[in-house]
Amino acid sequence: MSERLSWFKSSHSDDEGGACLEVALEFHEFAPAALHVRDSKLPASPEVTVSAPAWLAFIAAVQPGA
Template structure:
């Protein structure tokens, strides 16, 4: 991947600096990192199908 990722926070995040994750979507992959650490944060990659399944599960359990 040669292009920088465009990170965004959840719409549930606020400006108080609380615990939050950021995600970036790149074709077929979603990257996740800790927003408090910014660019220096470790990140992990999740395949698009697995991310969609996680979101569907989270929406059911919310």
């Protein structure tokens, strides 16, 4: 799957070797379908894939006041 995804790092990431993640968004018919996460230092590392509804539920649950 990685070959077709466009990965990006957080604006908080730097090149000093810190523990950072890369994220790629997967779309199906113009709607978000999944979020992929991997270690930015090891692009060939395994990915964690989370469905869009599961990611939105996680974000809602960790928002202040949730």
